[in-house]
Amino acid sequence: MGFLERGIMWNKLPVWQVYSWWCHFFLLWNTIDGQTRYSIPEELKQGSVVGNLAKDLGLVVSELYRRKLRITSEAGKQYFNIDLGKGELVVIDRIDREELCGQRPSCLLPLELVVDDPLQLHRVEIEIQDTNDNYPRFLTKEKVVKIAELVNPGARFPLESAQDLDVGINSVRSYLISKNDNFKLTVKNHKDGRKIPELVLEKPLDREKLPVHNLILTAVDGGDPVRSGTSEITVIVIDINDNAPQFERQVYEANVSEKATPGTEILHVKATDADEGLNGEVEYFFAEQTTDLILTLFEIEPSTGAIVVKGALDHETNYLHRFDITAKDKGNPEMDGHCGVEIKIVDINDNIPEIFVTSLTTPVAEDSATGTVIALLNAKDSDSGDNGKVTLRVSSECPFKLSPSVSNHYSLVTNGHLDREKHSQYSVKITATDSGKPPLSSEKIILVELLDINDNPPVFSQPFYVVYVKENYAPGNILCSLSATDADLGDNGKISYSILDSKVQDVSVSSYVYINSDNGSIYSMHSFDYEKLKVFQIQVQAKDQGSPSLSSNATVHVFILDQNDNAPTVIYPSSAALGSLSHQRMPRSAKAGHLVTKVTAVDADSGHNAWVSYKVAEATDASLFTVNLYTGEVRTKRPVSEQDDSSQRLLIEIKDDGEPVQSATITVSILLEDGLHEPILDLRQKVVEPSKKTGRITLYLILSLASVSVLSLLTFLILAVKCIRSSRSSGSCCMRRSDCDDYKNPNRNLQIQLNTDGPIKYVEVLGGDMLSQSQSFRSCMSPMSEYSDFTLIKPSSTTDFKEVISVLDASLPDSTWTFESQQLRVSAPQGRTATLTHDARGRTVDDDVFVKGQN
Structure with missing residues (x-):
């Protein structure tokens, strides 16, 4: 290193100091490392290497860029920088020890090194060693000394001390006087080191021989190379007044508070003169070399020697003032004496503590663990003693706390759970208070912003949606719009919508609809056919763009509303399947009300759209035949006469109740024949038996009637048990027979099952004939129906549903089903079905119709 001297300075400390140091070390060893000290001379060239910080602090050079090694300094000016490529501390500016530390014997320049990930604080002290870069100098270049010629040899005359800004060995070490015959030079060591x-005077002076002596005073320092300064001493030899004033003490000492106001008396100096008259009258003055600072702070009363305050005193700027006082008499020539004065400025608590943020990490992730370091703080108070002892505290309403460190350093760490959605930033108030009386305090606000973390999933405005859409709805139109919100920010709160893959009639739901991923609007891909699809559900997912992303789902139930787009279809007579003409025969002996045939038609629509009615549109003889409006039964209106044509044609029109009305027609051809007889007459003839068989038939009838009674009783008991069980779980299962009258024969080819579609559940009654179509009816089957008719009724409550189910259970003992919801779907053998849908309040969604059909 050449002239550089570096190393870690270890001092021998007392036991209590060592124990205190180790306590602080173990308390915060993971935040602030021990101190490292380097020693360098002042005036070092820019670019000079002070030391290898990476090596001395145990840091890896390759990680310095990533960990952001940097310097923070309490000084207002930066003198050093870090070469991150080598880990070396280098000089970047001129270092003048005298400017930094003045006359203090030790000059330490503290540096704080901060590294991140993990956050560490290293304290480095740079000891600035003095170099001999200043010459000794005298404040006055010419000094006049007046000495009476009567002064005896050995008399001493104080001269001005030279000032050298360097310290230690580089300060003034000795004085020299130019060669002469009358004087020699001695140096007096003051107790303060000056x-x-x-x-x-070695030989008496003789004014008549030499009235003026010109001497050169040289001050020499102890540096290498040696530097010196000179002052001219002019000695004027005078007569008379041969006694100089003498002070009572060589040095006067006093203490004064820094809050002392101008005019406050500090002390008195006193000198006496052995002469009489004017030669013994003394006046006091500041010495000639007194600095301007002393002259602005103090003044002396010439006649009394009282030193008083003149200007504002400041302990923090200068806590000790030294100057000299000269006492002069009024003799001719005048004589003077000298003394020193030391005034100590007593500190008062007049400085507010200061808070410095040496490092701040913001924004902070909202999921940061408790104890995460947010900032490093330093407190400083220019006062001394208790007045300069500072404590920090943080406001209690925020989730942060202060952890004390060494040398008035603190770490601001998290002390609780952070939630950006509740507080996007915190204004942390730090209060610094000193220990003075009265104490002074200051505050500093640190803004800590929170970094958003994707911790909130999207939330739909409602968990499920119900959409009603008419069949034949134009493709590409919007069905509904879903909306979800996310409390996070940025990509964490940016939502995209998608449809989860599912099956609708073994086809992907994406074939039916698509969704706008940006706004959640759902559009139809094609028109819907109620007769093929009545209800389906869509699972919509809202996903944010965080990492990892969060999502939530909502269900959309789409109900297809029926439109009257199907005309009635004739399913009986079956011959009509081959065309629109049906051939029927009847005897001429038929009476009024004779059943000729029955026209049966079904409509693929539902509700009012499927309510079919029959009427005769055209007839060969309109007075002979009539058709039942609801059943389609063709009967004679009057007995057939011999005048009636043997060939009759009827044009029957079947209409539904939809809007607009759909209709179909069938032509029935009826042939009147003489040889035919009514079946009822034949039956009556067959019933006439010999009287000997009457008793046996009566016995059979009694046995049959008893069997039917026993079976009815068992059926009633079974129904009662089912009603009791059902009433415990879903209310009542009672059934009023009046709701479903005029029905006799049960249809045992029906199959009843419970279907579910998301939160919607319904019971489906499926027919067994060859034309089973998905027609929807509200159905009640009666065991007394002569023609296997069914009736559509409108239930007024959930209880009415269960009454319907009770009838179905009684009429269809071979079927198995359960009833669990407020929707009933029935499919009749002829292909007719009904859907009973109630909302959450028990209100019927669809309108209801009354229809009778017959096989």
């Missing part, structure tokens, strides 16, 4: 030169 060297005061004195001119000593």
